[in-house]
Amino acid sequence: MNVKALLFGLLFLLPAPMWAQGYAGLGGSADGFDIPKQGYQFQFPRDHGPHPSFRIEWWYLTANLIGEDGRDYGVQWTLFRSALKPTQTDGWQSPQLWMGHAAVTTPDAHYLAERLSRGGIGQAGVTAAPYEAWIDEWHMRGPDPDTLTLTASGEEFHYDLSLTALGPLVFHGDAGYSVKSADGQASHYYSQPFYDVEGVLYLPDGDVAVTGQGWLDREWSSQPLAEDQSGWDWFSLSFDDGDKLMAFRLRGGRGDFTAATWISADGTATPLPDGSASFIPLETARVEGRDVPVTWQVTLPDYDLDVEVTALTPKAWMATRFEYWEGPVKVSGNRSGRGYLEMTGY
Amino acid sequence: MLLNIDKVQKSYPGGRPVLRDVSLTLDQGQTLALTGESGSGKSTLLNLAAALDSLDGGEITLDGTALSPLDDRGRATLRRQSISLVFQQFNLIPSLTVAQNLSFHARLTGREDTGWTAHLANRLGLSELLPRYPENLSGGQQQRVAIGRAMAAQPKLLLADEPTGNLDETASATVLDLMLSLVADTGAALLLVTHSQDIAARLDRHAHLTGGRIA
Amino acid sequence: MTWAVTQALLSHWRRHRLQLATLLIGIALATGLWSAVQAINAEARASYQRASDQLALGRYDELRDPSGPIPLARYVALRRAGWQVAAVLEGSLQVGDRRVQVLGVDMVTYPALPAVTQVEQSDTPPDPADMLTAPGRLLAAPDLAQTLGVRSDFPPILPSDALPSDLILTDIGVAETLLNQPGQISRLIVLPDQPMGIPPLSEIAPDLERINASTRLDTTQLTDSFHLNLTAFGLLSFAVGLFIVHGTVGLAFAQRRGMIRTLRALGVSMRRLVWMITAELTLLALIGGALGLILGFFLAGALLPDVAATLRGLYGAPVDGQMRLQPEWVVAGLAIALAGTLLASGHALHRLSRMPLLSGAGLQAWRGAASGRRATALIGLALIAGGFVTAYAFEGLVAGFAMVAGILTGAALVLPALLSFALSLLQRGARGPVTQWVWADMRAQLPGLSLALMALLLALAANIGVGTMVSSFRLTFTGWLDQRLTSELYVTAADDQQGQQIAQWLDPQVDAVLPIRSIELAHLSGPLFLYGIVDHQSYRQNWPLIASSDEVWDRVLAGEAVLINEQLARRSNLWPGDDLTLKPDQTLTIAGVYSDYGNPTGQAIVSMAQLDRIAPGADTRRFGIRLAPERATEMAQALRDQFDLPRQAVVQQASMKAQSLAIFDKTFVVTSALNILTLGVAGFAILTSLLTLWTQRLPQIAPVWALGLTRAQLARIELLRSVLLAALTAVLALPLGLVLAWALLAVINVQAFGWRLPMYLFPEDWAYLFALTLLAAFIAAALPALRLLCLPPADLLKVFAYER
Ligand SMILES: Nc1ncnc2c1ncn2[C@@H]1O[C@H](COP(=O)(O)OP(=O)(O)OP(=O)(O)O)[C@@H](O)[C@H]1O
């Protein structure tokens, strides 16, 4: 997921014209950065912390919540790390840059905020144990990732949530080695999709106590985009019966590349190769001047899955420095449930 | 002999001679009318006699003083002391009142006689007009002021260049009458340029200028 | 037909080349001086605008620590409490003989600056990694980039024309190294979007002060007065230039009346003629305007470096002394030339269009009606009264200038009536016929000359007024410098620690070491610099107090009271006995007010102990040193050697005074230059007026000449007349100039700078100006007089012979 976010590193300071430049720059070598290796042995708590020798990394939490008012809510909390060089130093001139995105989505509104920071001064960072990821006053913190408090705020919103993991970590692809293109670009990718969430959202209309489910993605890489790839559609779905699905499609000039992980209720993960899942946009909506698919047909014949995935609201556009769509969805069809959808490159 | 014009020649730069050989005399108390076609040189001759311009040849003598040796200042003194002028127009000093204009020349000569000036103003019918400025007068009134000023200075010689040229017949008759009677009263000599045979006939003598000579 | 008429109309200029030249010079002078001032103002304003756009100045609130730099940890603490702030580290750097400002911003969080955007959007954008990590990149204006380029110890330089000169923009990480201030932050800007529910500043950083963007004095506000000043001068010059145009056009039209009458008799319609003459004037205006623009461009180019130096010195405003040719400026210049020419010719054109086909001579119409003169004078008096009322009824600089404008215009309008009155008195007293005529004639001529004389009056009054203001200011300033700079030596240490060492080292060797310590506070009226002093005779005896209460020094030094500078006193209307709140819990009684020139901001003085209480631990890096004056040079050198101080860190009193005076003098270079030019233009206006009146003179002079005055006499009278009118005008200009000086010193200065200056009188200057005026009038009348002297009698005789 979030593959294109890799480019943030170069886009941090730069407006659109640099896009092509940065994109082209990424196509080739990894400039001294480490490259994900198949067969990598994860070690915890170390791998909960940052990997400065990789170019890009994120701590990406999304949650589907229901308020005491009975309405659906979605929450996003993301910390990106982007390295200009594969080293770490203290002070302003550290090449490690951090960016935070936070959002609350309601059935009719979307609130978001963005933060930026340098890596060497303590304004943002991640420690593995005790576990803390922070930028400014936003943080995701706990003794370990199983019990967390999560907070973020923007001009119009604030949230305080506590998260408890009810299942194991899930590793995508080949034991956490997730391939992103036919050319073999890949990332290290694991998740904690079993969070039980409760807390309070502070919104312009008033405070709402909420409960629900959360999903944390951890991913790092250095060079994952194939040259022809222009964007992706990424789904994390939780079905009412406890099974979960992570599935994405990278849209490329030479054809789409898809991958998925079927996560059964007990946490058993089954990686599914390119072509196992199909994604058909059924309906688009005009959001911030772009046509974004907001209803999808997702089919996964291996698991006899044929569902319609609909955005809670089309308004979940992240009008941040680098724009994308990220918001809660509802699932209906031969299975029902909820989840999150991310779409870039529209 | 008050005025003796002797073989005078005059030409303007770049033009044919205007006066070729003009001789003329005028005695104390005498009046002379000078006629001639337009452009024949009447005004030129008058201006020479008034010491306003310099001669090319010949000589003019006024009351025994030859004009050509005089410098600018000498001529100015002569004009001031002995001559009064009345022109067709623009005789008056625009910035001075009628009263001031009337007495101006007399005061320049130092011969101001307030009684005489008042008498003149009265005779010329100007008493009412004394505080006015020339621009507010009719042409005939202006000419009467000019005559009054000329006579107030008690000149030996009065030179007049078509003083009634701009006036209608009645006005011109009035002005001429006044002038002649004043000249007669003061005993001044008068040289008057005119186009009108009627006017010329009323003067003692008559000279006609043609081809640069007196016919 | 149009072509034939055009030829006929234009033939006039071929025969009157001098007149053509005068007209063009008039238009060019008016346009040139005005445009020069406009260009200077626009250039300076563009410079500030560039600087504030380029550096996002004045747009955000700021947090500062009054006692010194903000440590990095404090920034992080604020951020982690949710405060959205961006760090800035500033300082100055000596590069060769240039002193440059270094502005280090956190490029990641600081709002996008145009220079950065520009560099990034260029064809060869820098890699962000290079900008943000060592050694980093420096952004500088192209010419500074060149100077910096030779320094091998500097990071690579990226030239950007979106930066003020003398400024290096870079990432804060680079600035730390460049300025050798690791971990330090000068100020934090408060970003516009703040999250919900952040704790108040007093809870998390009580030692920081928030300064509102609006209360910071910005350059535009500060320099407004200066620009208004220049604009006023520009307008004055423009008006004076138009007098010339008016005169010349009036003459040309008068001389062409005959031709126009003939053309009309030949069947050319008046409308067509007016149309064609307007076209002709437009053409002349454009030619003159173009000449004026060239003149203005070079004039502005010549004056701009001084203006830039003044603005930098006086207000710290960033102005580069480079003139750029702006197309808008050219268009505006031509437009003003055209508008001015048509305005100045409107009267003549109107009269021409009303001229009956068979009119008589009509030249006498120049005599102004007495009633018109009275009405003008009444309007003038009303304007003067209005000016005073404005100044008393309204506050502010614009009201001040409105008052000056009212008084000046009013006085100019009253001038003809006053002159006429003076002449009528003289005329009444006159004995001889000739003198009587001279006075009468002068009065009659007044209407034709009055515009030029008004121009002269304005130029003279401006000269006297501004001259008095500048000289009074200089005298006050010199005296004030003597009082204020009592220490023989001033030394600036590199940091607090070196400061202490210097003080210790000096103590046994000199009479006294007076620490100069200051912090910056925010006051309602803007930034306020608070100084701490120790008890010393230097202060008690010399400090330039303009208002004080009993035992002022004892109370201040006991920590009970505070002294404030005049700017603060006037701006906030605070005087001895009032209270000044320095910090929420620190309020002191004001014991005295002192004068403080050349400084736009508020200032206050407390005892050193009091300052420590308000801002504990503020640096003491500056000291005044009292010692026998003859030892100053030797001690300065000893200090430099002992502490390895750069030359400029130890300054002697004498050179400090010299420097201050040099800046002062520079400030008024432009003003004096414009002053002289205005006077010159006024002289030229008299000349053109006299030339204009020339043809109309003959009917006045000819009868007098015919009655027995020589041409030499008349020429002398002509000269005398001009000189006399100028002298009368100058006599009237003196009181007007003094009123103007008073207005400048007591009204404009207070509004513009916050200080009121005592007025001194400089009679020698007046005498000089008077002589200059007479000379100008003499020279202006010399040409017509010479012409009269050489006039052939035949020309005078024509007056009587031909109808004109
Ligand atoms: N200043 C001058 N320059 C050149 N030529 C002149 C000048 N004044 C007069 N003339 C010429 O001299 C000649 C005589 O002129 P003058 O004025 O003496 O004639 P006039 O007899 O008075 O004519 P009028 O009856 O029309 O007044 C004319 O041909 C005239 O053109």
Ligand SMILES: [Mg+2]
């Ligand atoms: Mg004639």
